Amino acid sequence: MSAPRRAVLTALATTAGHLSTEEIATAVAEIAPQVHRTSVYRALAALSELGVVQHVHLGHGATAYHLTGTRGPHLHAQCRQCGRIIDLPADLLVGVADRMGALHGFELDATHVALSGLCADCAA
Template structure:
């Protein structure tokens, strides 16, 4: 796994350089946190970063996430109420969020292929299923309902 993180780190650094940006220590810390956590709120990223660098504050994390998202390096998804969850752009799947127990399942984007085709055919709309969270009830919570 460490090799994969190293490869992703190098690729992200290249992406920044191609867009005329440099990899600052703060950007590296935020990206490393996202690579390790896979999904995280800005607050979770900040807590992770502060373990090694306590001087990095939440404002720096928010600004860094906004910049990285504007460059297409990271993206956010709303998994319900509260802060968005961020991940590196290569991390693509649909989130199924149980609104009763807050469990989040990750499923391949291909599960949305039929809907993607219907939306394209009927409305000319191109669905980006990699940036999607669907709300409902998980299997366990459905069993608990009489």
Template sequence: MSVSPESLDATLRARGMRATPQRRAVLCALDELGHATPEQLEEHLRAHPADDVPAANLSTVYRTLELLEELGLVSHTHLNHTAPTYQVAAHADHFHLVCRGCGRLTETDLEPARALAAAIEAEHGFTADLAHLSLHGWCADCREANRAAERLHHHD
């Protein structure tokens, strides 16, 4: 796991809070799934109940994610027009390419985005938050399918 239960306990204790079974379960589920919306986390927790964890409802998942993000243990990004998608913060060393055609999500190295962010900061004094970066466009397969469809349409 990217964030151990012990580090979660220590982080929460430092803030005068407890690592409840629900908090541990949400963080573990997020680590297992890699990326997940609160709804996907709730479904995962219902499908994989732990003996010591009461069933988590959606509002508990949202509150837990907000707390874990405030503590710097998880981060979120907006990959589409629905709920934010969360990930364990230690796993946030990439950005996301989201295909508008098929919805495919691809993780890619953050280095090119860092160069872009540095250029923007130098020119505008604006510091970009790369932890929330996602680029929307067309994957190679959908782009090729669109080209093929255009070729067929132009030959009619």
């Protein structure tokens, strides 16, 4: 395994939650200062393609990453007020996916986007 991939995996494994590309690059710089930022981006793309890392597109064009691990595929919601990301069960939108398929022949894959709303704390 290449040094950039190893450093990215270490950064993700030692930090809870979902990390932005910038947060991962910063963590990698501390773990392996010799790894160039461009190599971090390439490693993230490769690890995502391999299914080791999952990415999710957040509001305003941001992307967050996390290890796939034992959780398997799942959905995400992001609080539009505090930015908190919540993992959701993969089958949450099955009814919506079935309806989209029936009406439009569309196969929904919502694992790479975050639903937007308010978390319980911000809604209170």
